[in-house]
Amino acid sequence: MQERAGAASGRGPDMLSEALTAAAAGGGMAVVQAAGADGWAWFRVRCARLVGRGDADAEREALARLDRTAAALDAVDESERQRVRAVHAVLWQGEFASVIEALGEPDRARLAEQLIDLTREFDASNGTARGAVGGNSFHGPTAVQTGDHNRQENHFGSGG
Template sequence: MAGLGGLAMLDEVMTAAAAAGGTAVVEAAGSDLWAWFRTRCARLVGRGDPGREGEALERLDRTAVALAAGADEGEREWQREVQARLWRGEFAALLESVAAAERDELVAGLDALRARTGGQESGGAVSGNTFRGPVAFQTGAHSTQDIHFGTAG
Protein backbone atom coordinates (compact mmCIF):
# COMPACT_ATOMS: atom_id res chain seq x y z
CA MET A 1 0.00 0.00 0.00
CA ALA A 2 1.17 3.49 -0.71
CA GLY A 3 1.65 5.84 2.16
CA LEU A 4 0.27 9.32 2.24
CA GLY A 5 3.32 10.43 0.26
CA GLY A 6 1.97 8.45 -2.70
CA LEU A 7 -0.95 10.83 -2.88
CA ALA A 8 1.38 13.69 -3.76
CA MET A 9 2.09 12.09 -7.14
CA LEU A 10 -1.59 11.91 -8.04
CA ASP A 11 -3.52 14.78 -9.54
CA GLU A 12 -6.41 16.30 -7.62
CA VAL A 13 -9.11 14.17 -9.25
CA MET A 14 -7.31 10.92 -8.45
CA THR A 15 -6.45 12.09 -4.94
CA ALA A 16 -10.11 12.92 -4.34
CA ALA A 17 -11.19 9.56 -5.78
CA ALA A 18 -8.74 7.67 -3.54
CA ALA A 19 -9.95 9.60 -0.48
CA ALA A 20 -13.59 9.05 -1.43
CA GLY A 21 -12.92 5.34 -1.83
CA GLY A 22 -11.37 5.16 1.64
CA THR A 23 -14.33 6.97 3.14
CA ALA A 24 -16.76 4.73 1.25
CA VAL A 25 -15.19 1.58 2.71
CA VAL A 26 -15.58 2.91 6.24
CA GLU A 27 -19.15 4.09 5.65
CA ALA A 28 -20.24 0.82 4.04
CA ALA A 29 -18.72 -1.49 6.65
CA GLY A 30 -21.40 -2.66 9.05
CA SER A 31 -24.23 -1.19 7.00
CA ASP A 32 -26.94 -3.01 5.07
CA LEU A 33 -24.97 -2.15 1.95
CA TRP A 34 -21.81 -4.04 3.03
CA ALA A 35 -22.33 -7.33 1.15
CA TRP A 36 -22.94 -5.49 -2.12
CA PHE A 37 -20.18 -2.98 -1.46
CA ARG A 38 -17.44 -5.49 -0.54
CA THR A 39 -18.11 -7.49 -3.72
CA ARG A 40 -18.05 -4.41 -5.96
CA CYS A 41 -15.01 -2.95 -4.25
CA ALA A 42 -13.08 -6.24 -4.50
CA ARG A 43 -13.92 -6.46 -8.23
CA LEU A 44 -12.66 -2.92 -8.71
CA VAL A 45 -9.42 -3.59 -6.84
CA GLY A 46 -8.97 -7.02 -8.43
CA ARG A 47 -9.36 -5.70 -11.98
CA GLY A 48 -10.33 -9.11 -13.36
CA ASP A 49 -7.73 -11.12 -11.41
CA PRO A 50 -9.44 -13.63 -9.08
CA GLY A 51 -6.39 -13.76 -6.80
CA ARG A 52 -6.28 -9.99 -6.32
CA GLU A 53 -10.03 -9.95 -5.85
CA GLY A 54 -9.79 -12.62 -3.13
CA GLU A 55 -7.05 -10.65 -1.37
CA ALA A 56 -9.20 -7.52 -1.50
CA LEU A 57 -12.13 -9.43 0.02
CA GLU A 58 -9.90 -10.59 2.87
CA ARG A 59 -8.65 -7.04 3.51
CA LEU A 60 -12.21 -5.70 3.39
CA ASP A 61 -13.31 -8.33 5.90
CA ARG A 62 -10.42 -7.41 8.23
CA THR A 63 -11.49 -3.78 7.95
CA ALA A 64 -15.08 -4.63 8.89
CA VAL A 65 -13.88 -6.61 11.92
CA ALA A 66 -11.58 -3.79 13.03
CA LEU A 67 -14.36 -1.23 12.71
CA ALA A 68 -16.78 -3.36 14.73
CA ALA A 69 -14.29 -4.07 17.52
CA GLY A 70 -14.08 -0.61 19.11
CA ALA A 71 -14.98 -0.66 22.80
CA ASP A 72 -16.09 2.97 22.94
CA GLU A 73 -16.89 5.81 20.54
CA GLY A 74 -13.38 7.28 20.75
CA GLU A 75 -11.79 3.98 19.79
CA ARG A 76 -14.32 3.43 16.99
CA GLU A 77 -13.65 6.92 15.62
CA TRP A 78 -9.89 6.32 15.71
CA GLN A 79 -10.37 3.00 13.90
CA ARG A 80 -12.57 4.68 11.25
CA GLU A 81 -9.78 7.19 10.59
CA VAL A 82 -7.11 4.48 10.44
CA GLN A 83 -9.10 2.28 8.08
CA ALA A 84 -10.08 5.18 5.82
CA ARG A 85 -6.39 6.16 5.59
CA LEU A 86 -5.33 2.59 4.81
CA TRP A 87 -7.87 2.26 2.03
CA ARG A 88 -7.07 5.71 0.69
CA GLY A 89 -3.47 4.52 0.36
CA GLU A 90 -4.61 1.28 -1.25
CA PHE A 91 -6.66 3.15 -3.84
CA ALA A 92 -3.89 5.70 -4.44
CA ALA A 93 -1.37 2.90 -5.09
CA LEU A 94 -3.81 1.21 -7.43
CA LEU A 95 -4.42 4.43 -9.37
CA GLU A 96 -0.68 5.04 -9.70
CA SER A 97 -0.05 1.51 -10.97
CA VAL A 98 -2.33 1.49 -14.01
CA ALA A 99 -2.35 3.12 -17.44
CA ALA A 100 -4.33 6.32 -18.00
CA ALA A 101 -7.35 4.64 -19.67
CA GLU A 102 -7.75 2.15 -16.82
CA ARG A 103 -7.14 4.92 -14.30
CA ASP A 104 -10.16 6.82 -15.62
CA GLU A 105 -12.31 3.71 -15.20
CA LEU A 106 -11.04 3.23 -11.64
CA VAL A 107 -11.74 6.86 -10.75
CA ALA A 108 -15.28 6.45 -12.07
CA GLY A 109 -15.68 3.21 -10.11
CA LEU A 110 -14.46 4.78 -6.87
CA ASP A 111 -16.77 7.75 -7.37
CA ALA A 112 -19.70 5.37 -7.98
CA LEU A 113 -18.92 3.43 -4.78
CA ARG A 114 -18.79 6.65 -2.77
CA ALA A 115 -22.01 7.94 -4.27
CA ARG A 116 -23.75 4.68 -3.40
CA THR A 117 -22.60 4.75 0.23
CA GLY A 118 -23.56 8.36 0.97
CA GLY A 119 -25.73 8.39 4.10
CA GLN A 120 -25.91 4.60 4.47
CA GLU A 121 -24.06 4.40 7.76
CA SER A 122 -26.89 5.78 9.84
CA GLY A 123 -29.79 3.92 8.26
CA GLY A 124 -31.51 7.23 7.65
CA ALA A 125 -35.12 6.09 8.00
CA VAL A 126 -37.63 6.16 10.82
CA SER A 127 -40.94 4.51 10.10
CA GLY A 128 -43.95 3.19 12.00
CA ASN A 129 -42.97 4.71 15.34
CA THR A 130 -45.10 6.48 17.93
CA PHE A 131 -43.45 9.17 20.01
CA ARG A 132 -45.00 10.83 23.03
CA GLY A 133 -43.09 13.89 24.11
CA PRO A 134 -40.01 15.66 22.74
CA VAL A 135 -38.01 13.76 20.16
CA ALA A 136 -34.70 14.53 18.48
CA PHE A 137 -33.19 12.73 15.50
CA GLN A 138 -29.61 12.86 14.37
CA THR A 139 -28.51 11.43 11.02
CA GLY A 140 -25.28 11.32 9.10
CA ALA A 141 -21.83 10.02 9.88
CA HIS A 142 -20.08 11.66 12.76
CA SER A 143 -22.74 14.35 13.18
CA THR A 144 -22.41 16.73 16.09
CA GLN A 145 -25.26 18.35 17.92
CA ASP A 146 -25.70 20.47 21.03
CA ILE A 147 -28.80 19.78 23.09
CA HIS A 148 -30.09 22.19 25.72
CA PHE A 149 -32.99 21.25 27.98
CA GLY A 150 -35.18 23.69 29.80
CA THR A 151 -37.05 26.80 28.86
CA ALA A 152 -35.71 29.57 26.72
CA GLY A 153 -34.98 32.82 28.34
Protein backbone atom coordinates in the same frame (compact mmCIF):
# COMPACT_ATOMS: atom_id res chain seq x y z
CA MET B 1 -9.42 15.74 -15.04
CA GLN B 2 -6.22 17.68 -15.15
CA GLU B 3 -3.13 15.60 -14.34
CA ARG B 4 -0.03 17.14 -12.82
CA ALA B 5 3.09 16.77 -14.89
CA GLY B 6 4.27 13.23 -14.26
CA ALA B 7 6.99 11.32 -16.06
CA ALA B 8 7.73 14.20 -18.43
CA SER B 9 8.77 16.40 -15.54
CA GLY B 10 10.87 13.70 -13.92
CA ARG B 11 8.53 13.28 -10.97
CA GLY B 12 7.39 9.85 -12.12
CA PRO B 13 3.93 8.33 -12.32
CA ASP B 14 3.46 8.25 -8.55
CA MET B 15 2.10 11.79 -8.43
CA LEU B 16 -1.67 11.57 -8.59
CA SER B 17 -3.77 14.49 -9.67
CA GLU B 18 -5.97 16.11 -7.06
CA ALA B 19 -9.04 14.52 -8.64
CA LEU B 20 -7.55 11.02 -8.47
CA THR B 21 -6.38 11.61 -4.92
CA ALA B 22 -9.88 12.80 -3.99
CA ALA B 23 -11.40 9.69 -5.58
CA ALA B 24 -9.04 7.48 -3.54
CA ALA B 25 -9.83 9.41 -0.33
CA GLY B 26 -13.56 9.16 -0.99
CA GLY B 27 -13.19 5.43 -1.52
CA GLY B 28 -11.37 5.07 1.78
CA MET B 29 -14.12 6.93 3.61
CA ALA B 30 -16.78 4.86 1.84
CA VAL B 31 -15.18 1.63 3.08
CA VAL B 32 -15.32 2.66 6.74
CA GLN B 33 -18.86 4.04 6.35
CA ALA B 34 -20.08 0.89 4.61
CA ALA B 35 -18.47 -1.56 7.06
CA GLY B 36 -21.25 -3.00 9.20
CA ALA B 37 -24.03 -1.18 7.34
CA ASP B 38 -26.96 -2.92 5.65
CA GLY B 39 -25.31 -2.81 2.23
CA TRP B 40 -21.89 -4.08 3.34
CA ALA B 41 -22.07 -7.42 1.51
CA TRP B 42 -22.93 -5.68 -1.74
CA PHE B 43 -20.36 -2.93 -1.22
CA ARG B 44 -17.46 -5.24 -0.33
CA VAL B 45 -17.93 -7.33 -3.47
CA ARG B 46 -18.04 -4.24 -5.71
CA CYS B 47 -15.02 -2.76 -3.93
CA ALA B 48 -13.01 -6.00 -4.25
CA ARG B 49 -13.78 -6.10 -7.96
CA LEU B 50 -12.40 -2.59 -8.37
CA VAL B 51 -9.24 -3.42 -6.45
CA GLY B 52 -8.79 -6.80 -8.13
CA ARG B 53 -9.20 -5.47 -11.67
CA GLY B 54 -10.19 -8.90 -13.00
CA ASP B 55 -7.60 -10.88 -11.03
CA ALA B 56 -9.45 -13.48 -8.91
CA ASP B 57 -6.59 -13.79 -6.41
CA ALA B 58 -6.39 -10.02 -5.95
CA GLU B 59 -10.18 -9.92 -5.43
CA ARG B 60 -9.98 -12.63 -2.75
CA GLU B 61 -7.17 -10.72 -1.02
CA ALA B 62 -9.19 -7.50 -1.16
CA LEU B 63 -12.23 -9.30 0.29
CA ALA B 64 -10.07 -10.60 3.15
CA ARG B 65 -8.71 -7.09 3.84
CA LEU B 66 -12.22 -5.62 3.70
CA ASP B 67 -13.38 -8.25 6.18
CA ARG B 68 -10.47 -7.41 8.50
CA THR B 69 -11.45 -3.74 8.32
CA ALA B 70 -15.07 -4.55 9.17
CA ALA B 71 -13.97 -6.82 12.02
CA ALA B 72 -11.64 -4.16 13.43
CA LEU B 73 -14.39 -1.54 13.34
CA ASP B 74 -16.86 -3.95 14.93
CA ALA B 75 -14.47 -4.95 17.74
CA VAL B 76 -13.46 -1.47 18.83
CA ASP B 77 -15.22 0.30 21.68
CA GLU B 78 -16.92 3.62 21.11
CA SER B 79 -14.06 5.67 22.60
CA GLU B 80 -11.65 4.38 19.93
CA ARG B 81 -14.08 4.13 17.01
CA GLN B 82 -13.21 7.45 15.32
CA ARG B 83 -9.47 6.82 15.54
CA VAL B 84 -9.78 3.30 14.10
CA ARG B 85 -12.12 4.54 11.36
CA ALA B 86 -9.59 7.23 10.42
CA VAL B 87 -6.73 4.69 10.32
CA HIS B 88 -8.68 2.32 8.07
CA ALA B 89 -9.90 5.13 5.83
CA VAL B 90 -6.27 6.13 5.23
CA LEU B 91 -5.26 2.50 4.63
CA TRP B 92 -7.98 2.11 2.00
CA GLN B 93 -7.15 5.48 0.47
CA GLY B 94 -3.61 4.17 0.03
CA GLU B 95 -4.89 0.92 -1.46
CA PHE B 96 -7.02 2.77 -4.00
CA ALA B 97 -4.22 5.22 -4.80
CA SER B 98 -1.80 2.32 -5.40
CA VAL B 99 -4.22 0.64 -7.77
CA ILE B 100 -4.82 3.90 -9.64
CA GLU B 101 -1.10 4.69 -9.87
CA ALA B 102 -0.36 1.26 -11.35
CA LEU B 103 -2.65 1.91 -14.32
CA GLY B 104 -2.07 3.74 -17.58
CA GLU B 105 -3.73 7.10 -18.08
CA PRO B 106 -7.02 5.99 -19.72
CA ASP B 107 -7.48 3.21 -17.15
CA ARG B 108 -6.72 5.60 -14.27
CA ALA B 109 -9.58 7.87 -15.25
CA ARG B 110 -11.92 4.90 -15.73
CA LEU B 111 -11.06 3.39 -12.33
CA ALA B 112 -11.43 6.76 -10.63
CA GLU B 113 -14.89 7.13 -12.19
CA GLN B 114 -15.84 3.63 -11.05
CA LEU B 115 -14.64 4.43 -7.54
CA ILE B 116 -16.59 7.68 -7.49
CA ASP B 117 -19.69 5.84 -8.74
CA LEU B 118 -19.31 3.20 -6.02
CA THR B 119 -18.94 5.90 -3.39
CA ARG B 120 -22.07 7.67 -4.65
CA GLU B 121 -24.09 4.46 -4.91
CA PHE B 122 -23.29 3.64 -1.31
CA ASP B 123 -23.74 6.91 0.47
CA ALA B 124 -24.03 5.97 4.11
CA SER B 125 -24.23 9.61 5.11
CA ASN B 126 -27.80 9.89 3.86
CA GLY B 127 -28.83 6.39 4.89
CA THR B 128 -29.23 5.01 1.40
CA ALA B 129 -27.37 2.09 -0.02
CA ARG B 130 -28.33 0.53 -3.28
CA GLY B 131 -28.78 -3.16 -2.73
CA ALA B 132 -29.67 -2.77 0.93
CA VAL B 133 -32.84 -4.14 2.42
CA GLY B 134 -33.83 -2.82 5.78
CA GLY B 135 -36.83 -2.01 7.91
CA ASN B 136 -39.02 -4.67 6.32
CA SER B 137 -41.31 -7.29 7.82
CA PHE B 138 -41.76 -10.49 5.89
CA HIS B 139 -44.62 -12.83 6.72
CA GLY B 140 -44.44 -16.00 4.67
CA PRO B 141 -42.22 -17.04 1.80
CA THR B 142 -39.93 -14.23 0.73
CA ALA B 143 -37.14 -13.87 -1.78
CA VAL B 144 -34.88 -10.84 -1.97
CA GLN B 145 -32.12 -10.36 -4.49
CA THR B 146 -29.83 -7.43 -5.10
CA GLY B 147 -27.17 -6.78 -7.69
CA ASP B 148 -26.73 -5.96 -11.31
CA HIS B 149 -28.16 -8.04 -14.12
CA ASN B 150 -29.30 -10.90 -11.89
CA ARG B 151 -31.93 -13.44 -12.81
CA GLN B 152 -33.92 -15.25 -10.19
CA GLU B 153 -36.85 -17.66 -10.41
CA ASN B 154 -38.78 -18.47 -7.24
CA HIS B 155 -41.52 -21.04 -6.82
CA PHE B 156 -43.42 -21.08 -3.56
CA GLY B 157 -46.04 -23.58 -2.50
CA SER B 158 -46.77 -27.00 -3.89
CA GLY B 159 -45.30 -27.94 -7.25
CA GLY B 160 -48.76 -28.84 -8.56
